[in-house]
Amino acid sequence: MRKKVVAANWKMNLTIEESIELLQKIKNHINIDTKEVVLCVPFTNIYTCKEETKNTNIHIGAENLYFEEKGAYTGEISSSMLLSLGVEYVIIGHSERRQIFNENDEMINKKVLKALSKNIYPILCCGETLEQREKNETLSIIKNQLSKDLINVTKEDAMKIIIAYEPIWAIGTGKTATSSQAEEVCKYTREIIKELYDKEVSENVRILYGGSVKASNAKEIFAKENIDGGLIGGASLTEEFIDIVKA
Numbered sequence: 001m002r003k004k005v006v007a008a009n010w011k012m013n014l015t016i017e018e019s020i021e022l023l024q025k026i027k028n029h030i031n032i033d034t035k036e037v038v039l040c041v042p043f044t045n046i047y048t049c050k051e052e053t054k055n056t057n058i059h060i061g062a063e064n065l066y067f068e069e070k071g072a073y074t075g076e077i078s079s080s081m082l083l084s085l086g087v088e089y090v091i092i093g094h095s096e097r098r099q100i101f102n103e104n105d106e107m108i109n110k111k112v113l114k115a116l117s118k119n120i121y122p123i124l125c126c127g128e129t130l131e132q133r134e135k136n137e138t139l140s141i142i143k144n145q146l147s148k149d150l151i152n153v154t155k156e157d158a159m160k161i162i163i164a165y166e167p168i169w170a171i172g173t174g175k176t177a178t179s180s181q182a183e184e185v186c187k188y189t190r191e192i193i194k195e196l197y198d199k200e201v202s203e204n205v206r207i208l209y210g211g212s213v214k215a216s217n218a219k220e221i222f223a224k225e226n227i228d229g230g231l232i233g234g235a236s237l238t239e240e241f242i243d244i245v246k247a
C-alpha cells in the first residue's frame with residue numbers, strides 16, 4: 001500500500017511572521033500519521049518552520065536546491081545546507097523553475113542525483129503546457145521529461161522519488177484537470193516508471209497531482225487509483241490546506 005502524500009508548495013509567499021501565524025492555525029489539524037504531510041517552504045522560512053513543527057508528524061521540505069556541493073555560486077543553496085536544517089524533501093523541476101529560470105532536464109537530473117546522494121527525497125515535477133496538450137503531446141512530453149530527469153538514478157533510489165504531475169495550464173489558473181485527465185497521465189507515468197525500472201518500482205513510487213487542487217476537488221482526485229496525493233500551491237497558504245489534508 002502506497003502511503004498518501006499531501007505536499008504544500010508555498011512558492012515565493014509568506015514572511016517568517018506570516019508562516020508562524022499560518023502554522024499556529026493549521027499545525028494541530030494536519031499533524032497526522034496516516035498520510036505524509038510535507039510543507040515545502042522558502043529557504044528563509046525553513047528553520048522557523050522546523051521549530052514550529054517540532055514534535056509533530058509534519059515534514060519540512062525545500063522548493064529547490066543547487067547540484068554543486070559548494071563554492072562560487074552566488075545565491076544558490078546546496079544539499080548539505082538543506083540537510084543541516086533538517087530538510088527531508090525537495091521539489092525539483094517545478095514548471096516555474098523550468099519556464100522562468102530556464103532549468104533544463106540535464107540540470108534537473110543533476111539536482112535529483114544530488115538530493116538522493118544526501119537522502120533528501122526529491123519531489124520531481126513534470127507536466128505539459130496547454131499547447132502541448134492540444135497537440136496531443138502530453139504523454140510523450142512526460143515520457144521525455146522523466147527519462148531524462150532519471151538518468152543514472154538506481155532502482156533503489158527511484159523508489160524514494162515522489163513524482164508530481166502538474167499540467168502547466170492548471171497551475172494557479174483555477175483550471176483543474178478533471179480527475180480522469182489527472183488519472184490518465186498518472187497511470188501512464190506509472191507505466192513509464194515500469195519501463196524505466198520494473199514492476200516493483202512502478203507499484204511503489206508515489207505519484208501526485210498538482211494544479212489548482214482545492215478542498216472542493218481534492219477528495220475526488222485523491223481517490224483515483226494511480227494518484228497518491230497532491231502538490232498544493234495557492235490553497236496551501238490558508239486554512240483550506242487542513243481540508244485538503246483530510247480529503
Ligand code: 13P
Pocket residue numbers: 009094166170171172173174210211212213231232233234235
Ligand atoms: P496551484 O495549486 O496554486 O495551482 O499550484 C500548483 C503548484 O504549482 C504546486 O507546485
